[in-house]
Amino acid sequence: MSHLFKNVTLIFLCILLYSVSCKESPTKNAIQVDNIEELNDAIKNANPGDNIVLANGVWSDVEIKFRGQGTQQNPIVLKAETNGKVSIEGKSFLKFGGQFLVVEGLHFKNGYSPSGSVVDFKISDDEIANNCKVTNCVIEDFNKPKRDNSDLWVQFWGRHNELSNCYIAGKTNRGPTVRVSIAGIESINNYHQIINNHFGPRPVKGGPSGETIQLGDSYTSMSPSHTYVANNLFEECNGEVEVISSKTNFNVFKNNVFYKSEGSLVTRHGNYATIDGNYFIGDGVNENYGGIRIINTGHWVINNYFFNLKGKSFRSPLAVMNGIPKSPLNRYNQVTDVLVAYNTYVNCSSPWQFGVGTNIAQADVLPKSEIRSARAIRTTVANNVIYNEKGLESIIVENDKADGVTFKSNVINNQGIAFKDFDKGIVEASLELRKLSDNVYIPVGIPEGFEAYNGFDFNTIEVDLLGVSRKDDKSIGAITGKNVSNPNILDKSKYGTTWFSNEVEEKEPNTILVAINDNLQSKIDEAEDGDIIILESGKHFIKESLIINKTLTIKSEDKTKMVLFYSGTAKTPLFSLQPYGKLTVNNLNLKGNASNFAFASLKENMSNHFGLSVTNSEISDFGYVLKAYKESFAERITFENTSISNCENGIELSEETNDKGDYNTEYLTVSNCVFNNVKENVIDYYRGGYDESTIGGNLLVSNSTFTNCGAKEKNKMLLNHRGIVNVNITKNTFINNPVQFVSILWGAKNNIESENSLTNSGKIKTEENLKLKLMY
């Protein structure tokens, strides 16, 4: 080749490369903005290809309306100067209107949206976003101050929008974290993508409307959505029983990881969801981690992997519900035409339940339009693999008959325990586990010549959970076993942002000694999250409420040698439990003035949860031991080895009386305690509203003694827990309590009592069906 020719070639190549690179990344016009006015100007004047760069720092009270017309090749980008160094705080939001707009690198924290959503893909009905994207951002604890004030953190409208590589965690107020709204033809067939995100912990909300993702609602449940939810990590998404609530048609859930999330992926309304290749990972203990709950028609549940899940009923790995015949739009349609195939269940307590939610027995107290009596029909369960380290007596729990379900070619290792084989649709084999990682094991050893079932359209199930082709492989279960390596599903670098991690380094708690004359509040303020405050022996006098807004332990070495006297005014608490205030009290002797309180939440603005654990303590002479106000919530409240005496009121969590299913604590535990002369509200814990899908709270009263309590109880009941779903009253002694009932248990729910001794204290009664207000 001649030099000339070479050179010409080179030049040509250069031109070619230049033109190619030109096409892919044109010279961007970067516009740095330092405040909202500059930002608004920049947005107003933006052209396709512009980069609007937000200066690092705190942007407070910014209402960003990102309007613009980018192009596919040249979107308009609004980004942080440095990813993660731009925080959006105070009363702020971000709304999109237009197309091909991208937002990157922002950190929403220390604030909340003054509107109905934090990120909204719509400015108005005439300014709806299409082809827009939020990526590499964090939304953290961006809660409205009141739990009942509903909002969404990300609300989708329009078509082809994307939420990707974000970290989103900590929502406590009412409303799903993310919602795809599809009311209006502009938002149907949307093909939105929710991908590669890390949904971090969403604490238990204590009532409904705490989903992490909700796709549509019942009013739009007839519409085609085609939303794609893939490759996300859901970690401790515990807001309510539904982590994902799919309420539209043709949604796809693929390769997501549900890790220690106290809820399920639920096809609540709408039809034809594809749930393909997801991981549901439990810890072998917690019964609240769910799987997939099925309602409606035409869903495909394929290639999913379930590990170490102990959930039952609504929270079973596979919970197929009964429907209401001719159901109203917002209730439960019958399950029809569902396929459950090629899934693997390892060490799950109750892998498959059918007829979940049947309530035929409640026909007396519920209207006909609430009776779930329609069993699943035209449903196929085939080619699944179950491995049980400990054999189960029922592979399938039939809450109602599974007679509309066809079982084919499912294989189980049940350790030789006999089970119903559903016309030989479930066969035993001596499978063994092969480890891929701590949470992923493949059952291997399907017998030679075992024939997989070839159902209608099974040929469209082309790959397994790991993406390996099924074409020439007739194996069953989620993983064919070929080309297998550790899928690293909990490697958090695969999800969320490039710059934020929710891993917290363990730190040793500091111990802070408080002498008699020290200012205790100052010491509390000095303490860091997790620290321990030790009160010296002697009499501590407190005149004003102590503000607790972090995780803290306050204790003494010997409660018999100390007293904490509280002389604050009536109805003020010794310990004011404020947002984030999680207090452990140990070995303290607390005394009030008969009208003030030992513990109380704020009356309002409980934008984050509190918590309380009292052990080995003595509490006396208070107006209230604990008063939880409306819209406050604690995941756990525990009293152990503690004596409570001479108080006007005991433990009261009963202000959620609007009967919307809300309550004030998930777990109220009273154990080894002594109650003496508590006149009213000894224990008062309330949840109202007929709602089959909020399945809390939890009351345990055990090994405790109640003497001379309840004298002023107007309803003549010692332990009030109306509407609480799980109640266990066991091994207690009740002496000389002037009440008619110690408790009335709700028979239809999980309310039980055992080994209680009642002397001159009325009785314990069980009422099978409680009449509650219908919520829907």
Added chain:
Amino acid sequence: MSHLFKNVTLIFLCILLYSVSCKESPTKNAIQVDNIEELNDAIKNANPGDNIVLANGVWSDVEIKFRGQGTQQNPIVLKAETNGKVSIEGKSFLKFGGQFLVVEGLHFKNGYSPSGSVVDFKISDDEIANNCKVTNCVIEDFNKPKRDNSDLWVQFWGRHNELSNCYIAGKTNRGPTVRVSIAGIESINNYHQIINNHFGPRPVKGGPSGETIQLGDSYTSMSPSHTYVANNLFEECNGEVEVISSKTNFNVFKNNVFYKSEGSLVTRHGNYATIDGNYFIGDGVNENYGGIRIINTGHWVINNYFFNLKGKSFRSPLAVMNGIPKSPLNRYNQVTDVLVAYNTYVNCSSPWQFGVGTNIAQADVLPKSEIRSARAIRTTVANNVIYNEKGLESIIVENDKADGVTFKSNVINNQGIAFKDFDKGIVEASLELRKLSDNVYIPVGIPEGFEAYNGFDFNTIEVDLLGVSRKDDKSIGAITGKNVSNPNILDKSKYGTTWFSNEVEEKEPNTILVAINDNLQSKIDEAEDGDIIILESGKHFIKESLIINKTLTIKSEDKTKMVLFYSGTAKTPLFSLQPYGKLTVNNLNLKGNASNFAFASLKENMSNHFGLSVTNSEISDFGYVLKAYKESFAERITFENTSISNCENGIELSEETNDKGDYNTEYLTVSNCVFNNVKENVIDYYRGGYDESTIGGNLLVSNSTFTNCGAKEKNKMLLNHRGIVNVNITKNTFINNPVQFVSILWGAKNNIESENSLTNSGKIKTEENLKLKLMY
């Protein structure tokens, strides 16, 4: 070019042609069969490309199960030796199982299916048809003998099946003529084609379940169907209020012609129907011809043409219904996200009605789950054209407010009559009509510069009703006006078979004289359809029922000079009105023996309708004047200028007491008659069941006199018409009838009375809301 080259070219061409023709029509293996055994054998042994040829003649009692595996290129064909010369009669059916099977040229008549359908695209759940076709066939009067015995004439299952170029008419028994069933995933996304058919007259059924096409049912209304119904002629499809009942999703109705059909295309359940480019043609008189009735979400009604329609309310050209909030599955969902654009309405009495079916006023008698109070929302009506020869006071009838509807850029010629313009969404212009054919006129003269509304996705409306591109044409209405010629929509050669026509040549009726001693039954048997029998003066004695099974007139020249005495046994009728028996009686004097009947239907097996018109006659001394038995039906029963006296019972049509919405005649007319001493059931006409969508029957009682009637009426009511929707009692005289009520009218429906004179005859009362049994 050299000769050689030419020849080579020629040879090459020949080979090419041969191979092409090979591909398109391979040598078919023709197998002639003469009986069902040979047919079954041939089916059993058929290979792709085989033609199974049915010998000409009558095939009686044949149950054809057409199983096979054809290919797209080489289907297996089952065909008549000569199209139309093979008739399938008796108890017969045709079922498909397999793929690429074609049936051609059969004539189903003189029989009925012993199973649930005549043609079925499924043999069993394991043998479902795909890519199969019925074409160039006729199904005519293939009715089960009893009206309540339900069946379907064509039932679709599977996918990609086709009903094309068939003529189908005359169904009288319960059940849609054609149904697409989509229960089960094998039948969803079916893309069936129902194309180029001629749906001939389906007479009024007298109750529900008389649709011509039903796509799915409420139980499968959440499923995607994608059925394509195109280029069909619906002629006098009067079975019930729904000619087509769309109950699944994504169905397409394109370029169909609805001609004098007493019903509507209704989006009864399911969503996202496309109703594009259809013609709805009325006669300017009949108020029963409907248009499009809208329920549910997301339908597009575009490019349709409505002419000379006088229907109102449910039967309006566009009837948008109110829904039931959170409707049960089988009732009425709210209308949302509907588009009505680019349609043309010429000379329609009530082109657009909203809030149709609102029944808020009936809240007292109906359960909450029946109250249609949810108005249409997110609905757009744009770019439509209305031309009214005679201006209307209301362009839009708001049965309930149309406040959720946006009107944009609609143009009307209302002849200067003022109307509500809905925020200027409807504007007046002096349009003129341009004639394309007798039934198709284009309103022209949209003002220069008129701006069409450009709504969401309007760019996808690419062509007009005639297929002309809208790309460079901003005109509104169904027809752009370019490249326009007569669309010949009523040219019947464009629809149905190649060999069958339903055009009947008019013939002059024969007149047959019957002398006193002639055998009247023999004369009746000799008569042809439409003939006139004249009875000579004198006394005619009849001992046995006269069988009437054709259209016939029996009259005399002077009723004062003749009598027809009937001496038949008790409860037998003088005239036995049998299937097809449509009798006109004129100028006769009929006398019974007090226990026998003047007219009666058969007690059972009324496989086709009867009819009765009595004028200028005298009827006396019968047990019943008319007794219509259960499951019999007459479109019209008329008594005019006739005296009825000394009868135990009068006119009774009241056996449909199972309250399923059925009744025994569509129109019962009593006009200028005299009733004297009729003791019971003077007029007894019943329809039961709460059903908002059967909107018959019709009772007119006018200018008549009732004297000394109703003495034995147990319910003390003279005129019984419970449940009949349209009742008009006018200008009658009631004297000395020992009853409590002459009539109780149903106020909420179309029951009215006027100018009646009551003397010693009780009274007429109106009951606003009748309590009826719920049908659903």
